[in-house]
Amino acid sequence: MRIKSERALVTGRTGITIRSDLPWLVQRQFPLTDGGTAATSILTLHPSIIQTHILTRLDVSALASVATTCSQLHAIVSQEDFWANLCHSTWPSTSSPSIRHVIRRFPHGSRSFFHDSATIxxxxxxxxxxxxxxxxxxxxxxxxxxxxxxxxxxxxxxxxxxxxxxxxxxxxxxxxxxxxxxxxxxxxxxxxxxxxxxxxxxxxxxxxxxxxxxxxxxxxxxxxxxxxxxxxxxxxxxxxxxxxxxxxxxxxxxxxxxxxxxxxxxxxxxxxxxxxxxxxxxxxxxxxxxxxxxxxx
Structure with missing residues (x-):
């Protein structure tokens, strides 16, 4: 069975969309193609999937909204490793050892660097x-x-x-x-x-x-x-x-x-x-x- 969402949400960096009132995403009755409904939650996914395949597609404002939805998502978004991996996947040059060393000097590490650099x-x-x-x-x-x-x-x-x-x-x-x-x-x-x-x-x-x-x-x-x-x-x-x-x-x-x-x-x-x-x-x-x-x- 395929689960489909009801409508488009706030656009992220790569076209993935998500609403600003993100508690909607944490627990919701989704309509199914056969006419029934099923309760699903993003938190049923493995944290590594959430971190590498979902959150990395969102922009800064959407990530800020994610952090306010629940303690589990807040914990993921608060990890330095999450922001470091996000920087490296967005800008491969930041994987350089010299850049890694510099980023550690930022007030909040990789999170500060991403916030500074993600806006043109x-x-x-x-x-x-x-x-x-x-x-x-x-x-x-x-x-x-x-x-x-x-x-x-x-x-x-x-x-x-x-x-x-x-x-x-x-x-x-x-x-x-x-x-x-x-x-x-x-x-x-x-x-x-x-x-x-x-x-x-x-x-x-x-x-x-x-x-x-x-x-x-x-x-x-x-x-x-x-x-x-x-x-x-x-x-x-x-x-x-x-x-x-x-x-x-x-x-x-x-x-x-x-x-x-x-x-x-x-x-x-x-x-x-x-x-x-x-x-x-x-x-x-x-x-x-x-x-x-x-x-x-």
């Missing part, structure tokens, strides 16, 4: 006053980057950027994930038409988390999908642009900071796609003013 900045949102990174006290920024094409992980990398040298503070803010001559090979056929370019663009996803290790803070600085494409038939290259916009309560809108992320692809000898650049730059809202490393924050 919006142009109409602001950064709280106390969230600014003071470069005098932050000798290093860490980038945790994961690049996907559909469900295939193309690149997972952690890069550390020092912030105390004159070369950083007096140069335009830029972080490169790949080494100068490094190439990421893929099995994706290089586009041969405008529609193929758009199809490749629709399949790309990226997460770029910028971490202040000393302050125990993190934020996502990339849109989930590309917002623009610059293609060159002559040189056989394509640049996919990801972007986010940040501002501060202490600054006017004219001081908006734009995070511009570039994924540059080229055609390999065999006709496949190679990734030659994954980079982050910060600039003014006018698109012309490159922010210097010492003035980004």
């Amino acid at each position: 900045p919006r142009p109409n949102t602001t950064i709280p006053r106390n969230s600014h990174i003071n470069l005098d006290r932050t000798p290093q920024l860490i980038s945790a980057v994961d690049l996907y094409h559909r469900r295939q992980l193309l690149l997972s990398r952690v890069v550390q950027t020092e912030t105390v040298s004159d070369s950083f503070r007096c140069s335009p803010f830029r972080v490169d994930i790949l080494e100068p001559e490094e190439v990421v090979q893929t099995h994706i056929r290089y586009p041969e038409s405008d529609e193929a370019y758009r199809e490749l663009m629709r399949g790309l996803r990226m997460s770029w988390i910028l971490i202040d290790a000393s302050g125990g803070r993190a934020m996502t600085v990339s849109s989930r999908t590309p917002i623009g494409l610059l293609q060159s038939w002559q040189s056989g290259t394509a640049e996919f642009w990801f972007m986010s916009v940040m501002t501060s309560n202490e600054e006017p809108l004219s001081k908006l900071k734009v995070c511009r992320l570039t994924v540059r692809c080229v055609e390999a000898v065999g006709g496949e796609t190679e990734v030659r650049e994954v980079s982050l730059e910060m600039e003014g809202i006018d698109g012309r003013t490159k922010l210097m490393g010492g003035r980004v924050w």
Whole structure:
């Protein structure tokens, strides 16, 4: 017999839905296909199934609702291992030993890190006053980057950027994930038409988390999908642009900071796609003013 739910609920991160009044889910009479009813409870499932196959599909607000439904679900959501596994499955780069060590410094460990990193900045949102990174006290920024094409992980990398040298503070803010001559090979056929370019663009996803290790803070600085494409038939290259916009309560809108992320692809000898650049730059809202490393924050 198949059990079916009565209606759609609040949408989670991957399309799984759940209502905010979650006690409905804990114990309910569900209608069956044969016309009868049966009492069922999510708590009849093994805790490992709940943790790995259900809760990992929910967003932050839905998980907060889950924690208020009953003591059993509250206990699961309160475990550090749950949030650590959730971070690792969402962002493979966080499985790095160096990132694991940094996350332990966050106020509530993996839970704090997930809360900080799960929200993509919006142009109409602001950064709280106390969230600014003071470069005098932050000798290093860490980038945790994961690049996907559909469900295939193309690149997972952690890069550390020092912030105390004159070369950083007096140069335009830029972080490169790949080494100068490094190439990421893929099995994706290089586009041969405008529609193929758009199809490749629709399949790309990226997460770029910028971490202040000393302050125990993190934020996502990339849109989930590309917002623009610059293609060159002559040189056989394509640049996919990801972007986010940040501002501060202490600054006017004219001081908006734009995070511009570039994924540059080229055609390999065999006709496949190679990734030659994954980079982050910060600039003014006018698109012309490159922010210097010492003035980004």
